[in-house]
Amino acid sequence: MNKTVLDLWVGLFVVAGIAALLFLALKVGSTSVVSASNSYEVVARFDNIGGLKPRAPIKSAGVVVGRVADIRFDNETFEAAVTLRLDNRYAFPKDTAAAIMTSGLLGEQYVGLEAGGDSKMLKDQDQIFITQSAVVLENLIGRFMYGQAQEGAPQ
Secondary structure, three states, X not given: OHHHHHHHHHHHHHHHHHHHHHHHHHHHOOOOOOOHHHEXXXXXXXXXXXXXXXXXXEEEOOEXXXXXXXXXXXXXXXXXXXXXXXXXXXXXXXXXXXXEEEOOOXXXXXXXXXXXXXXXXXXXXXXXXXXEOOOOHHXXXXXXXXXXXXXXXXX
């Protein structure tokens, strides 16, 4: 009987530990979602989105203000059309700039918004025209190597 009570307590402890790990994993994974009813969507077009993925955060001044809702390729302009779902609590001017940024050197990519000075605000289904594509590390290394090779070439 004493062994069964001990086994029961160990089992409860293991279940509580698994529940705590699951809770922490969800918190770290930023599973908070901007609901469709409390948000508006705008579209930004980029030449290169790098490794940006749906559900990536959208940040302004370091604060998460929304999530990437959808990424698709536009066959007419040959650009990536990124649908941004922004929380209704945050209003941005029409001349807001969007850039694809990276957390740290090799971290996750996110969309950074920099508010403009226009008095009119973005609304549902508007488009952000001022965009900056992702910086692709391989392209930077190639440019650096090509520049070094050009400097070493005889004139």
